Amino acid sequence: MAQRKRATIREVAQATGLSPAAVSYALRGMQVSEETIQRVRRAAAELGYEADPIARALASGRTGMIGLLCGSLEDLWQQSLAVGIGRALRDKDRYALILDAAGDPARERTLALQLRDQRVDGLIVQPVDPAARFWADLADSLPVVAIGDALLHGHTAAEVVFDNRRGVTMALEYLRDKGHRRVAVLTPTRPSTPDRPADVHVIAEAERLGLDIDVRSAGQSLADSAGVAAGLLTRADRPTAVFCFSDSIAYGVYKAVAELGLSVPDDVAVMGYDDHPMSELLGLTTVNWDLDGIVRAAVRLVVAASEGKTHRRRIVQEPGLRERVSVRPGVI
Amino acid sequence: MAQRKRATIREVAQATGLSPAAVSYALRGMQVSEETIQRVRRAAAELGYEADPIARALASGRTGMIGLLCGSLEDLWQQSLAVGIGRALRDKDRYALILDAAGDPARERTLALQLRDQRVDGLIVQPVDPAARFWADLADSLPVVAIGDALLHGHTAAEVVFDNRRGVTMALEYLRDKGHRRVAVLTPTRPSTPDRPADVHVIAEAERLGLDIDVRSAGQSLADSAGVAAGLLTRADRPTAVFCFSDSIAYGVYKAVAELGLSVPDDVAVMGYDDHPMSELLGLTTVNWDLDGIVRAAVRLVVAASEGKTHRRRIVQEPGLRERVSVRPGVI
DNA sequence: TCGCTTCACTGATACGTTTCAGTGAACCGC
DNA sequence: GCGGTTCACTGAAACGTATCAGTGAAGCGA
Numbered sequence: 001m002a003q004r005k006r007a008t009i010r011e012v013a014q015a016t017g018l019s020p021a022a023v024s025y026a027l028r029g030m031q032v033s034e035e036t037i038q039r040v041r042r043a044a045a046e047l048g049y050e051a052d053p054i055a056r057a058l059a060s061g062r063t064g065m066i067g068l069l070c071g072s073l074e075d076l077w078q079q080s081l082a083v084g085i086g087r088a089l090r091d092k093d094r095y096a097l098i099l100d101a102a103g104d105p106a107r108e109r110t111l112a113l114q115l116r117d118q119r120v121d122g123l124i125v126q127p128v129d130p131a132a133r134f135w136a137d138l139a140d141s142l143p144v145v146a147i148g149d150a151l152l153h154g155h156t157a158a159e160v161v162f163d164n165r166r167g168v169t170m171a172l173e174y175l176r177d178k179g180h181r182r183v184a185v186l187t188p189t190r191p192s193t194p195d196r197p198a199d200v201h202v203i204a205e206a207e208r209l210g211l212d213i214d215v216r217s218a219g220q221s222l223a224d225s226a227g228v229a230a231g232l233l234t235r236a237d238r239p240t241a242v243f244c245f246s247d248s249i250a251y252g253v254y255k256a257v258a259e260l261g262l263s264v265p266d267d268v269a270v271m272g273y274d275d276h277p278m279s280e281l282l283g284l285t286t287v288n289w290d291l292d293g294i295v296r297a298a299v300r301l302v303v304a305a306s307e308g309k310t311h312r313r314r315i316v317q318e319p320g321l322r323e324r325v326s327v328r329p330g331v332i
Numbered sequence: 333m334a335q336r337k338r339a340t341i342r343e344v345a346q347a348t349g350l351s352p353a354a355v356s357y358a359l360r361g362m363q364v365s366e367e368t369i370q371r372v373r374r375a376a377a378e379l380g381y382e383a384d385p386i387a388r389a390l391a392s393g394r395t396g397m398i399g400l401l402c403g404s405l406e407d408l409w410q411q412s413l414a415v416g417i418g419r420a421l422r423d424k425d426r427y428a429l430i431l432d433a434a435g436d437p438a439r440e441r442t443l444a445l446q447l448r449d450q451r452v453d454g455l456i457v458q459p460v461d462p463a464a465r466f467w468a469d470l471a472d473s474l475p476v477v478a479i480g481d482a483l484l485h486g487h488t489a490a491e492v493v494f495d496n497r498r499g500v501t502m503a504l505e506y507l508r509d510k511g512h513r514r515v516a517v518l519t520p521t522r523p524s525t526p527d528r529p530a531d532v533h534v535i536a537e538a539e540r541l542g543l544d545i546d547v548r549s550a551g552q553s554l555a556d557s558a559g560v561a562a563g564l565l566t567r568a569d570r571p572t573a574v575f576c577f578s579d580s581i582a583y584g585v586y587k588a589v590a591e592l593g594l595s596v597p598d599d600v601a602v603m604g605y606d607d608h609p610m611s612e613l614l615g616l617t618t619v620n621w622d623l624d625g626i627v628r629a630a631v632r633l634v635v636a637a638s639e640g641k642t643h644r645r646r647i648v649q650e651p652g653l654r655e656r657v658s659v660r661p662g663v664i
Numbered sequence: 665t666c667g668c669t670t671c672a673c674t675g676a677t678a679c680g681t682t683t684c685a686g687t688g689a690a691c692c693g694c
Numbered sequence: 695g696c697g698g699t700t701c702a703c704t705g706a707a708a709c710g711t712a713t714c715a716g717t718g719a720a721g722c723g724a
Contacts, residue, residue, distance in 0.1 A: 055680035083405045387710035
């Protein structure tokens with residue numbers, strides 16, 4: 001470990017005969033003559049000087065980083081979302097600090113506060129518990145952009161909200177139109193998690209449509225949901241269709257179906273939610289969200305807010321239906 | 333934005349009648365009496381004090397964070413790897429700062445240096461260019477653990493190396509045994525990327541096995557590899573098998589095959605590399621790596637190295653073959 | 665009782681920047 | 695030629711912690 005010490009701003013100041021303050025200003029193009037800027041730039045390049053991000057963060061309170069707090073990175077679609085946001089931020093010369101709440105509201109709280117302490121300039125969050133009180137405190141001290149569900153407390157900078165009621169309605173109506181009555185619903189919700197508005201809506205809509213539904217928590221991993229699905233499919237009164245609240249859960253159902261020697265859609269219909277790229281290959285009929293549009297909107301809003309241009313916008317995403325082959329027409 | 337100011341160590345010192353230094357020591361359980369520790373803890377809790385991570389990083393040079401520099405997060409298996417490492421680190425009360433080189437050696441270099449400047453305590457890297465010179469400088473100033481290929485320059489703390497030669501041999505021998513002679517090979521390598529040792533080995537092995545191969549760069553995204561595959565499959569002398577250097581690429585081939593109205597394995601055999609969870613559902617025959625073992629090893633090694641317990645270990649991962657249904661036996 | 669060690673703690677400085685409140689010079693209109 | 699601005703820059707004080715080099719007191723053996 002024989003690394004030579006990094007050059008500091010003081011050394012650049014010495015080399016140019018300026019004060020450290022002048023160098024600091026010059027490198028950020030503020031309040032100094034054009035000629036000085038050039039001189040400082042040259043000296044900095046010569047010494048291999050680059051401002052220390054940690055010292056800068058301590059002094060200025062800003063880091064250039066955006067926090068991304070994901071609901072559950074076990075979910076493949078959320079992985080895509082995280083990767084997309086990371087890339088979009090990089091294109092704007094910002095960096096993402098990605099954390100995973102793993103579906104746990106308590107962890108979500110801890111990590112959110114930790115991100116604030118890390119001086120992220122803004123926070124994009126896909127809330128596990130949109131009704132938690134601490135969001136209010138958080139949104140007071142930094143710009144928060146919520147994706148998916150809007151935060152109930154706190155003055156968020158912006159929201160990219162999914163019209164989940166519409167999505168649920170689309171999915172359930174589609175299944176009903178295909179002749180399904182006995183429908184299992186698999187959600188990613190954990191027992192400890194507060195009820196999501198979408199979950200509540202499922203029950204109301206099922207009632208309205210005359211569906212006989214059975215809502216279950218499918219866990220976070222592929223193995224979890226496969227296990228739950230296996231239990232469901234080996235029962236005597238097996239549902240004719242399964243509506244999965246994420247494509248990842250649907251993949252677990254496919255796994256269980258294959259292991260039981262059954263077939264989709266001949267023995268059971270499967271309906272997804274999200275439209276992950278793999279769903280096209282599997283022929284999964286699913287509710288589609290515009291991933292790219294969501295990424296762009298969230299990044300644009302959080303970057304704008306972190307620069308003080310606070311527009312306070314609410315963008316609503318509308319779902320589409322991707323009809324493939326996992327739901328057979330004409331059952332019963 | 334009416335947040336009240338955070339408590340500082342000085343206020344805790346004032347409240348307990350101690351010096352800031354004593355409080356700093358007490359909270360880390362060093363050099364102070366048990367009674368004082370309790371008193372300080374109580375006062376800190378009362379004031380809601382928590383040490384500022386940025387100030388701590390500046391003063392101590394450490395952050396508790398581990399950098400994770402991925403080769404290309406477009407790849408689904410690498411996404412799984414990143415998520416797994418993030419979770420494993422969290423279980424050790426460390427946090428991952430995840431960055432994506434997106435297959436670009438220049439970006440890899442920039443990001444690696446940036447992570448060092450962020451004072452990460454260690455770096456896990458899946459190198460795009462293992463032969464780059466800058467790794468030497470980097471490994472001099474912080475513990476680096478390489479995954480996949482070993483770094484050629486620099487004294488890394490540890491390596492979790494894949495036996496890619498063996499993996500390639502397994503895949504190509506399998507295809508030959510199934511009767512394939514005309515084989516396309518799709519690699520994730522970019523034009524600007526230096527040749528990976530594995531790519532070189534492919535050519536040597538193909539020669540040895542008497543295979544007629546056609547090596548092509550398949551890009552990073554699903555759409556990219558689907559495009560390349562489509563070009564390949566519409567030629568007159570279409571290959572009878574495609575060996576993909578990642579499962580993600582294989583998924584792109586499946587997409588192209590479906591769009592052309594062809595079928596796997598009837599019209600073309602497909603062989604993957606990695607064994608992503610989705611490959612089981614698709615029936616993709618592939619070379620398997622022990623993801624969980626890799627994650628655990630890398631995390632254990634980097635955490636140990638960041639704590640100064642430098643063992644300098646080299647762990648070699650051996651591949652397995654997951655035989656499924658994407659390669660039909662008895663061709664020609 | 666004396667010198668020595670250990671213990672619990674203090675004061676000061678370092679970490680490397682940003683930023684606030686000037687400061688002197690040049691420039692302006694009148 | 696004079697008050698007022700603007701310009702380009704400086705000095706010093708943050709930012710909040712860790713850590714080094716003490717320091718006085720207590721404890722100890724002989």
